[in-house]
Amino acid sequence: MTKSRFPAISAFCACLLIAANFQLAAQKGIDAAITEVLPATLKKHREFVSLPNVASDSDGIMKNYEWVKKELEQQKFTVKMLESSTLPLMLAERTVSKKAKTILFYLHIDGQPVNAANWDQEDPFTPVLKQLDSQGNWSTIDWKNLDGAIDPEWRIFGRAAADDKAPIMMMLTAVELLDKAKIKLGVNIKIIFDPQEEAGSEAFLSTLDQYKADYAADYMIIMDGPAHPTNQPTLTFGCRGNATCSITTYGAKLPQHSGHYGNYVPNPIFTLSHLLASMKDENGRVLVDGYYDGIEMTPTVTALLSQVPDDNEDIRKGLVIHEAEKVGNNYQEALQYPSLNVRHIDTSWKGPGLKTIIPEQVTAYIDVRLVAETDGGEQLEKIRKHIEKQGFLVLDRAPTDEERLTNQKIATFKTNGFVNAFRTDMEAPIGQKLRAAIAKEFGTPPVSIRTMGGTVPIIPAINTLGIPAIIVPMVNMDNNQHNPNENIRIGNISQGIKMCMAILTMEL
Amino acid sequence: MTKSRFPAISAFCACLLIAANFQLAAQKGIDAAITEVLPATLKKHREFVSLPNVASDSDGIMKNYEWVKKELEQQKFTVKMLESSTLPLMLAERTVSKKAKTILFYLHIDGQPVNAANWDQEDPFTPVLKQLDSQGNWSTIDWKNLDGAIDPEWRIFGRAAADDKAPIMMMLTAVELLDKAKIKLGVNIKIIFDPQEEAGSEAFLSTLDQYKADYAADYMIIMDGPAHPTNQPTLTFGCRGNATCSITTYGAKLPQHSGHYGNYVPNPIFTLSHLLASMKDENGRVLVDGYYDGIEMTPTVTALLSQVPDDNEDIRKGLVIHEAEKVGNNYQEALQYPSLNVRHIDTSWKGPGLKTIIPEQVTAYIDVRLVAETDGGEQLEKIRKHIEKQGFLVLDRAPTDEERLTNQKIATFKTNGFVNAFRTDMEAPIGQKLRAAIAKEFGTPPVSIRTMGGTVPIIPAINTLGIPAIIVPMVNMDNNQHNPNENIRIGNISQGIKMCMAILTMEL
Structure with missing residues (x-):
């Protein structure tokens, strides 16, 4: 296994294949094997995407579980349901040996809610095969096209076609192909299926203690999200967390007529502007003391x-x-740095018929993307201190009349919780081995992202379980995730199957 | 006429009164005369307020005209209608002599629209008499109470009860009392009734040229708005104008995910904050070059x-x-200074389900109250130049992609027209004489306001007609003008009648 971890299907080892009653034509190699299985995989994917899977529809979720369970059991997984106070989770296991390391794969069974009216197809749960036409539009083609040569640029449109049913299909197909080739898995597999990833992951997050033994693993691989825009195999070693807060500044107790009181009543928008301007320089660098400490x-x-x-x-x-x-x-x-973003400014008086008033208050809604070095609670406290340093009386509620009468600058600072970042050392053994396995299979090393900008909802699980985690995002970046016309590029399904095969056969 | 301009009804000159067949009891003086006529005035006011007078209801406006016309003709006014492209105006004239100066009194016949559901009475056009009860609430009392002793603190609630039907009743009653007392008017009277003051005054403002001769006068007195909060007789010699504009700053072309792009895509809210902070110091003084020039x-x-x-x-x-x-x-x-007020900040992404995005743009809506020294166009241009001075490319439209790609700081600056201020010299003869006349009648000089903060809609008429103008506001400050439960304090009706008598009998 020096050159390839699929020696059985490499042209160099064709002899071994025959003896093994191997279904794949040895000459074709791994890519050919995937090409051969692809029509069947895509037909199954079509069937799977046809099952509505919005988290609020528990019957729908259960039907999805049943469908996947059947497939998993055919692949020799043992499957069990983990009950929670809301929907159950589903855990699939396949053990190679007690000595092998165990990877907990995280996948989610649910999809984003849909508004069918915004889709270019009749029903988001009736998947459609499309190709890009000469005008650059996606136009529907017949499913029968899957019986001929399949263009990797074709796409399947439907809710959850990419997020997260494509990775589930990649995983199932990878196991199937490895079994057919009688290639032994390098790791024990646990797959946890989250029924509510798009709706807050309550079932998973609330059972981390209860099912600690079930979730126990040496490593965790999260199969969700899109690959690097170049569409190369991608590994993501961390992602930023998120903390949110709001700052409200005050003028008079009630909105005042800007004619009667302009030049007299302090305008809270100018007060807020001075404060925000003190928090970030014109180059976007945060001026709050210690904001970038430790990085x-x-x-x-x-x-x-x-x-x-x-x-x-x-x-x-x-x-x-x-x-x-x-x-x-x-x-x-x-x-690699925490951000400071104002996502909205809310003044009390709005809508049509905007009047010439001095608003009585204005609120800035802020989010702070956190990195591994910055704890959410500490970062929010730095902001609070910064406001105080600008001469404000800082409250966690609206000011009283007495406070208004005796303080020129008052701010209400409200925090709304936070999710810390996670980051797994890229140079740790799991990182090195994953990179090596994928590099071997694809000829070039994967794109390795130290920290992705966004925040995945299950970070608290990663941090609580304390298992080194890596995200392996496999779908095309332009999949319209969470939006109408979600889609998966067929080429990404093939590539994802290959990535799964590489991961499942590496020895840790 | 050295001590009082109402000698006939002063105790010192009782002898003259008898000869003049004067209806008022000489001993009672002017206040007693008003007390005597008050029940009849209030009953007429009730009848008048019962006529719906929203500008959009042309039949209603015409019925109000008819009612007032009848009253005016009883007071020997000649009345004519001035047709316009929308509603007609009504002009009433009463000439004393060619030598006398002419005052054009401006009153408006229309009232603010109503939403009956928000009123504490069944119908805003069925006036109600109320008194303050021991709990501090306004409670309805029977109209029959007007037949006994009338408490000046009682109020009449109804749309337009104060704004502007109270001054119309004060004027009519003043003329009636003077006629009864056979006291000659000191000035020629013109009264113009605006049918659309609450709806933009289109009829008046669009006919300033057409009816120039009809509107011609030596002075203009605007009888509208509330008196000084002390409720003392008030003269207002000017009011601020208003200019509005908006400033929009830009981030990326579309809203961006604050996770993926926080620390990368410039946030237009911070850009705007820096700009606004540069425009006004923390004490509220405007930092725009030349903003206070000439004051x-x-x-x-x-x-x-x-x-x-x-x-x-x-x-x-x-x-x-x-x-x-x-x-x-x-x-x-x-x-006395122009203001700079931000009345609203509008970010594109709002409402429920606020997402963690970096907004693509943000707009500040600004109003500038103008004073006599500051022309609206020039003031807006100073703001535009200030934005340029901060390094912005300033446009009057949204930027093109090319402009976005080649300029770090872009602002769209839109102006929405302006109305200049007006101010009549307080020391000019009309001011001196008015103050003296009122001082004589009331024993103390009136509150003389050099510039009131707000903007009256007919300023363009004042500036176009070029007639020295003074506002004589006579209703109580807490009349709920433009709001539900509009009301007039009966004491203010008495005081207003007296003020009108003082004004009509002064010799200019």
């Missing part, structure tokens, strides 16, 4: 980050901006 | 302003603020 861009880190094949100029043009903020020297570096 | 608080001006009996501490407590902005040294001084 070091060492040569090792910058070297790792520079291996991500981002085209920063492409990103800039895609966003249609002149220059990015100067927090990091490039996109990947920017994500 | 001088000379000793004469500050002396005039200091005569207004404001209780700045009361104002502060009423507003529930710690300190006023430091543009002027007190409330009246603050109103």
Whole structure:
């Protein structure tokens, strides 16, 4: 197993194959094996995507479980349900040996809610096969096309077609192919199916203690989300957390007529503007004391980050901006720092018939993306202290009349909880082995993301279970995740099957 | 006529009265005469307020005209209608002599629209007589109470009861009393009735040229709005104008996920905050170059302003603020300067389900109250230049992609027109004579406001007609103008009749 972890199906070892009654034509190799199985996989995927799977529809979720359970049992998994106070979770296990390491794969069975009216097809749960026509539009083609040569650029449109049913199909097909080739798994597999990932993961997050033994594993691999925009195999070693808060500043107790009181009643919007301007410089760097404490861009880190094949100029043009903020020297570096984002400003008086008033208060809604070095609670406290430092009386509620009469600058600072970041060391054994396994199979190392910008809902589970986790995102970036016209590129299904085979056969 | 302009009804001149077959009991004086006529005036007012007068209801407006016309003709006015492209205006004239000066009185016949559901009475156009009960609530009392002793604190509730039907009744009653007393008017009277003051005054403003001769006068007196909060007789010599504009700043072309792009995509809210913070210091003083040019608080001006009996501490407590902005040294001084007010901030993404995005743009809606020294167009241009000075590319439209890609700071600056301020010199003859006339009648000089903070809709008419104008506001400040439960304090009706008599008998 020096050159390939699929020697049985490499052209160099055709002789072994015959003896093994192997179903795949040895000459074709792994890609051919996938090509051969692909029509059947896509037909199953069609059947699977036809099952409505919104978390609020418990009957629908149960039908999805039944469908997957049947497939899993055919692949020799033992399957059990883990009851929770809401929907049950489903755990599938397949053990190679007690000596082998165990990977807990996290997949979710539910999909985002749909509004069929916004889709270009009749029913988001009646999947449609499409190809890009000469006008650059996605037009429907007959499912019978799957009986001929399959174009990897074709896509299947339907809710959950990508998020997260595509990875489930990749996993099932990978196991099937390995079994057919009688290739032994390198790891014990546990797969946990979350019925509520799109709705807060309550069942999973509330049972971390209860089913600790069931969830126990050496490593955790989360199969969710899109690959790097280049669509190369991607590994993500961490993601930012999120903390939210709001800041409200005050004028008079009631909105006042801007004619009668303009130049007299302090305008809370200007007060807030001065405060926000004190929090971030014009280059986007946060000015709050200690905000970036503990974060070091060492040569090792910058070297790792520079291996991500981002085209920063492409990103800039895609966003249609002149220059990015100067927090990091490039996109990947920017994500290694906590952010400070105002997502909305709310003044009390709004809507049609906007009157010329001095608003009585204004609120900035803020989110802070956290990194491994910054605890959410501490980061929020730094912001609170910064507001105090600007001379504000800082409250966690609205001011009383007495407080208004005796303090010129008052801010209400409300925090709304946080989810800390997670980051698994890219140089730890699991990272090295995963990268090596994928590099061997694909000829080039995977794109390795140190920290992705967004926040996955199950971070608390990762941090609570304390299992080193890596995200393996496999669907196309432009899959319209969470939106109408969600889709999966067929080429990504093939690539994902291959990635799963690489992961399942590596020895840890 | 040295001591009083109503010698016939003063106790000192009782002898003259008898010869004049004067209807008022000489001994009672002017106040008694008003007390005597008051029940009849209030009954007429009740009848008048019962006529719905929303500008959009042209039949209603015409019925109001008919009612007033009948009253005016009984008081020997000649009345004519001035047709316009919308509703007609009504002009009433009564000429004393060609030598006498002519005052054009401006009153409006229409009232604000109503939503009966928000009123404490069944129908805003069925007026109700109320008194304050021991619990501090306004409770209805029988109209028959007007047949006994009338408490000046009683109020009549109904749409337009104050704004602007009370001044119309005061004027009619004043003329009636003077005629009964056979006291000659000191001025020629023109009264223009605006049918659309609450709806933009289109009929009046669009016919300023067409009926120039009809509107011609030596002075203009606008009888609208509430008196000084002390409820003393009030003269207002000017009011601020208003200019509105908006400033929009930009991030990426579309809203971006704050996880994926926080620290990378510039947030337009911070850009706007820096800009707004550069426009006004923390004391509320505008930092835009030349914003206060031409305004001088000379000793004469500050002396005039200091005569207004404001209780700045009361104002502060009423507003529930710690300190006023430091543009002027007190409330009246603050109103001598142009203001800069942000009345609303609008981010694109709002409402329930607020997402963690970096907004693609944010708009500040601004109003600038203008004073006599500051032209609206010039003031807006100063703001535009200030934005440019902060390094922005300033556009009057949304930026193109090319502009976004090549400019870091872009602002769209939109102006929405303006109405300049007006101010009549308080020391000009009309001002001196009015103050003297009222001082004589009431024993103390009236509260003389150099500039009121708000903007009256007919300023363009004042500036176009070029007639020195003074506002004589006579209703109680707490009349719920434009709101449900509009009301007039009966004491203000008596006081207003007396003021009208003083004005009509002064010799200019």
